[in-house]
Amino acid sequence: MVQIKFWGRLSLAEETYRYQQLEQWLQQGISDGRWKVGDRLPSIREICAQQGLSKATVQHALQRLEAQGLLEVRPKAGHFVTLVPTATEPPRVTSQIDVPRPVNVSDLLLDIMGRSAAFDLLPELHAGDLPPGIIALNRSIGRALRRQRGADFQYYDKPAGDFALREQLGLLLAKRGWPATTDGLCITSGCQHALFLALMACCQRGDVVAVESPGFYGVLQLLEQLGLQVMEIPTSTATGMDMEALEEALGRWDIQACIVSPAFATPGGALMSDASRRRLMVLAEEYDLAVIEDDIYAESGFSQVPDTLKALDDTDRVIHCSSFSKVLSRDLRLGWISGGRWHQRILHLKMVTQLASSRYLQQGVAEYMKDGELSAHLRRQRKLLRAQRDRLLASLQAWPVPVRVTAPQGGLAVWLELPATVDTLAAYRKALDAGVVITPGPLFSASGEYANCLRISFSHPWDERRIRALNQLPELLNLT
């Protein structure tokens, strides 16, 4: 991160507001490459002094740029450039709602998931050393294993899971506006398992479920397997599900449940505003909706971890689902669910479909959290993810055609919109032949849309080989 030394004086015209002029001037500076992705802008104090502007004016301009995704605030560090200048527009999404319909998931997704690959361009590349957070985690689990005594191995754990782990999760969630109780939490085998239990508990075969479009493909697969119908709601990859579109859909169709990912949703890392969240809860009440909150990316938030949607849930109609897979380890297979008014049924379903979770594993993770190791790991992880995102955005700037791309403040991926002629599904096979796995846009919808879109993850380090794979993409996508 280089601090920019060059700093010219802003020429102020009388006919526009000063904050607008400052905003335009900063935008221009970013477009011209004066400040590049990852660069820090001068401090508010410096801008005030050099431009002769008030603190309020400078703050207002910076806030507007932040809202557009061009800048981001890092606590105690300042404002940083985030967005590719040639793509200040976020990718577009469908604006129309369709009719509810059954889901048919393509074999392509099965193929990609079978390669354990959806988040990596080079899934065969398990290189490098373990990060300290994972070494500490494994030690914690090892200690719990060695602590096993007596006939512990002869008993199944209770369906709700280990008390100490639920206690630690309660503490973690309390920081996010929701005083979750141990009784209200149930341990699962990951977030996908939690989403499955949630849908089993609140829906019947044939029911209609509203989902984000583009949105998480795992949800579409669940709907298919459970015989549920999908109602795709237009969703901004910057600000989440469109509440007007949801309201329209609720007015026209009998919708049973709605799955949202308020914090850093896949594929673009969208963050729902407080206003949107409140609107969702009002609609849920009005239309008697079950709201399934997929919270899996929340703890990755680079500068802030947003409150849970559950924090706004006065009537127990939010089912909160999450896991450690995205921010700690995908090999733990530990998640959790808090089922609101469906919690008893969910506990029952957990027991019937899986009996119990591994006790020593839960104890190891509980101790890891209690020792402060999880917080320390998350702090390191967020910095790492932000740097990896910046590296990706910077690389996209060099592409031969301008692309629209999201600049998420959390999560593990950006969403790209390419020229309308691009066919990412066709490119998938071509890329595979070159040893590269891409995640084509159509996977993120049941409608076949987003053929010219792509999700690219920044969850893995951009070492030389991954950079090479990334640089191959324009050619593989026929952009050259």
Add this chain to the structure above:
Amino acid sequence: MVQIKFWGRLSLAEETYRYQQLEQWLQQGISDGRWKVGDRLPSIREICAQQGLSKATVQHALQRLEAQGLLEVRPKAGHFVTLVPTATEPPRVTSQIDVPRPVNVSDLLLDIMGRSAAFDLLPELHAGDLPPGIIALNRSIGRALRRQRGADFQYYDKPAGDFALREQLGLLLAKRGWPATTDGLCITSGCQHALFLALMACCQRGDVVAVESPGFYGVLQLLEQLGLQVMEIPTSTATGMDMEALEEALGRWDIQACIVSPAFATPGGALMSDASRRRLMVLAEEYDLAVIEDDIYAESGFSQVPDTLKALDDTDRVIHCSSFSKVLSRDLRLGWISGGRWHQRILHLKMVTQLASSRYLQQGVAEYMKDGELSAHLRRQRKLLRAQRDRLLASLQAWPVPVRVTAPQGGLAVWLELPATVDTLAAYRKALDAGVVITPGPLFSASGEYANCLRISFSHPWDERRIRALNQLPELLNLT
């Protein structure tokens, strides 16, 4: 185990076959208490010499007694008395088939399972040291954890699970008449999870599923949650599901699937004969039935581990389900499934409902198997279980009323039939107040039958406190 020294000469009457006379005389000796449960009979050679009979005659008589469950053969050790003399009759079962109907599982079972208790009279008693097999297991898992390298933690395992573990399972199953391939196996979170995937794959809501009665309560719960109808088939607690009754049911109702536990089924430890197994496969073919084999107890077989039902499956209609929970550790949460013609759908369901299993855990167990530790543990475990069963059967002899009881050759429990006036459901609460958890007969059927029956497990050591709890049972059951 005391070898009986007393040995009188058998008086042979001309009008019956010699083997029948020997059989009656041995039966009488057991009833009279000349040989007690756990005692070894004289060797075949000794009987031949003392009674002046041919080896074939003696062997024939012993085989008949073995088939009745009065004796059991232990390799290289001889014939041992197994059955309580006052209860040479196995418990009775329903002989009539009912109509298919939806399942409503009682809250009682949820209560018992919530106490993680179904196999222990004193579930709060996690006393004692870890057995060597579990210490070795935990070490193996610890080693796998420490071997984790690079970005392993950033990838989900493939849905089918770890290759090395499937390879080891293939070797284990090959000893049981079925050359299972790695491609045909999928790792699950235990046997209950496997049964769930099996039913999801081969049934639709409303379908009728034939089950053993009395049989495994976890299956009844699954049927309830999946909206399937149950057809309870009369099942001998000694020889398994009654094939005539199944055939009658198949002729009268449209049955989609049949769940059987051919080897040491709960609650009584029944073992299906080869003839029954073959008949089942013929019926399955004739009525186009999916056969779900619950194999979870098979490896506990005291003197032999029977072949899998899958070994007879020429047409890929058997779905084999099992896990390590009963013979190794209930805290592992590792099972497996081989789905026959439904295997692709099962893999898909595994992925959609749970994504993956923990890789390091599977690697640890695979190594444990490869090192021969599992075989060594099983050898010790079988001896232990047999001794614990003998201790239980001996204790039941001292009860104030005669009880009918099974004498299983494997599994973890016996099934008791008490006088018709006994109400084990009422006794459940009374026992609970005394700190003892019993498993009443009605849990093992959806029909409310078996009120005077009880499953008692011998999976835990009969230490002083458990013996005391066992000795309290006659009073808690109002038998005194």
